[in-house]
Amino acid sequence: MSDVPQLVIVAADSRPWTDTVMSLASPHLRTAVVAPDDEIDTSAVEVVVGAPPDLVALLRHCPRLRWVQSTWAGIDAIAHFASETLQITPLKGVFGPAMTEYVMGWLLAIERNVISRSLHTHWSPSPEPRITGKRLGIMGTGGIGTVIALAARSFGLAVSGLNSDGRALDGFTTCYRSADRLAFAEGLDYLVSVLPQTSQTDNLIDYELLMRLNPQAIVMNVGRGNAVVEAELIASLNAGHLRAAVLDVFREEPLPSDDPLWSTPGVHITSHTAGPTPDEAIGEVFERNLQLYIAGESLIDAVLASRGY
Structure with a gap:
């Protein structure tokens, strides 16, 4: 023994x-x-x-x-x-700083057209959009969500949060309970999910919620794949309502090579690397x-x- x-x-x-x-x-x-x-x-x-x-x-x-x-x-x-x-x-x-780098990096890269502008072969001095004054919604207001929120506010974003009971938290202008997810999504320019996987977080990001976001909104998922109805996300992108979806996590990992997300315009897949x-x-x-x-x-x-x- x-x-x-x-x-x-x-x-x-x-x-x-x-x-x-x-x-x-x-x-x-x-x-x-x-x-x-x-x-x-x-x-x-x-x-x-x-x-x-x-x-x-x-x-x-x-x-x-x-x-x-x-x-x-x-x-x-x-x-x-x-x-x-x-x-x-x-x-x-321990993941807050790395997740924040990921979220703010992708947000700025897409909104400011960093990648596409770097490929220009001619002089094009037209100004790019700013994120200051835009609205960010974070699904999940725990440690990671709070760190992201505080960083986002330093960029001049108005940040709202979604949690189980709508309790107010530092770093968030407003917090909604999960049952009010559609009101939370209304008019957001950017949506970030850091939700854990539970039965209560299944399918929260569906077509109905996505269509409440502002046209040309950006969606990111760095939480767990169960929160997103992937077919309905693809439909929202194909309908032209969303500008981009940055996805780090999925229902099935590794994501199968024949999954339609790989070929959907506007989808950026990062293979579960947001928070090393x-x-x-x-x-x-x-x-x-x-x-x-x-x-x-x-x-x-x-x-x-x-x-x-």
């Missing part, structure tokens, strides 16, 4: 974060690093660290499991395991929660089983 691990790190290959987590955990818990398909004795496992898709099979066979630390922000693959006795903590508080995970952030988040776990206290950002995030 003394050799049976209490903490298991699941990783397909060696990464700097695995060494960091190992060094932090080893003084407190018997620790092992395993590949996703390895067979191990799970009878004493209390803590598991890894990417959600790699953990699903393992979590079913850990009778003493008390804590799962995800190395991803999204935990939809394992959220259903959360309970009163099992805390699941996503990787939060910095290795050092995994260690920082794990260390904070490890101290709380050892002390028997509630963990930071633990998923609520009742809502799945």
